[in-house]
Amino acid sequence: MSYVLKPLQAGSLVLANRLVMPPMATAKAEADGSVSQAVLDYYAEKTEGGYLPLVIIEHSFIHLAGKAGERQLSIADDKAIPGYKKLADAIHRNGAKGIVQINHAGSAADQEVTGKAPVGPSAIANPRKGTIIPHELTAQEIRELAADFQHAARRVKEAGFDGVEIHSAHGYLLNQFFSPLTNQRKDEYGGTVLKRIRIHLEVIAAVREVVGKDYPILLRLGASDFTAGGSTIEDSIAAVQEFEKAGVDILDISGGFCGYTIPDGSNEQGYFSPLTAAIKKVVSIPVILTGGITQAQAAEELLAEGKADLIGVGRAVLKDSNWAQQAVNSLL
Known part of the structure; x- marks a missing residue:
């Protein structure tokens, strides 16, 4: 087969096949970050037929100060819940499962958008954003951020x-803590x-406390900066073992x-596969591989070689909403 x-x-997540639509920012939300009809239509189209059993919704900001750009989805307050309910319903009607990615952009936030x-x-400019020096978070502010993630996760479940x-990828806040390029703190963080x-x-821990023991928690990790002085696969091998122990699914x-x-x-195709292959050796939970995968046969080979457990197909699905149907049919 x-x-x-x-x-x-x-865990409690049962998927009909190994294809995943990874999070890709669409900038289709309303100006205040609420779920628009354009967002509903987009995800309904992408999941039609149920050939993509798992869809990870593009990053939603957990606090206005962590907003990455215009028309990004917001999960920052309870007013967002009714719109997300409509989005979950649209995906479920097509037989797919939906995950919401929650994010704080940190030093990658757009000050012109947030006004903050x-x-x-650390007080170090974001390597992807230019010269603005961010405010270095205090330990108390870090604890408040964990609470923001917790509240966002509760809304997702509700x-x-x-x-x-x-x-925690692509140079956003949690990834900034992970990377030595931007984390030069001398305290416990x-x-x-x-x-x-x-x-x-x-x-x-904060998210698990609010969603309960059986609710799936995923973590997206920027497993290497591919830059001198940055994070390495060796860092990630140590980190992912701790994430698994902490309850990431x-x-x-x-x-x-x-x-x-x-x-x-x-x-x-699958250019991050050296990272996923190394990570798979040290964890027992499923690992998603994305990165340039455009052909069903490439997905098949990467799984056969044990490089990953699930295959994220982004740009190909973005360009062609029928990609997954054609891929599945070609493998029958």
Whole structure:
């Protein structure tokens, strides 16, 4: 049987095949971040037919100070819940499961959009954003951020989604703590990799407390910056073992400050597979691989080789809403 077409169960999440639509920002929300008709239509179209059994909704900001850009979805207050309920219903009607990715952009927040000074683990400019020096978060402010993630996760569950994903990739706030490029703290949140992920473990614990023991928690990790002095796969190997112990159900692997590509410009399908393969060796929970995968056969081979458990297909699905149907049919 096809590897792509094998069902998968991760905790309470049961998936009909191994294809995932990863989070991709659409900038289709209303100006205040609420779910628009355009957002509903987009996700209804992408999940039609149920060929993509798992859809991870683009990053939603948990606090206005952590908003990354115009028309980004907001999960920052309870007013958002009715719109997300409609979105969960639209996805479920098509037989798919929906996960909401929750995020704080930290020093990558757009000050012109938020009207607030950006924050970060250290007073160091974000390598992807230019020269603005963020406010260095105090330990008390870090605890408040964990509460913001917790409240956001509660809203996701109340809206009827099937799980929540904590975003620590692409140079956003949690990824800024993970990376030595932007985390040069001298307290309990900086230094060794285990100290740099202290905030992650606090966020995971806060989220788990509010969603309960059986609700799926995913974590998207920028597993390497691919930059001198940045985070490395060795850091990630240490980190993911702690995340699994803390109760993360699925790891979703991408890049750090390099974003969702790698610096050598490789267009090989599954170009993050060296990261996922190394991570799979040290955890027992499922691992999602994304990165340039456009062909069903490439997905099949990556799974057959044990590089990952689930395959995220982003740009191909963005360009062609029928991609998953054609992929599934080609493997039958």
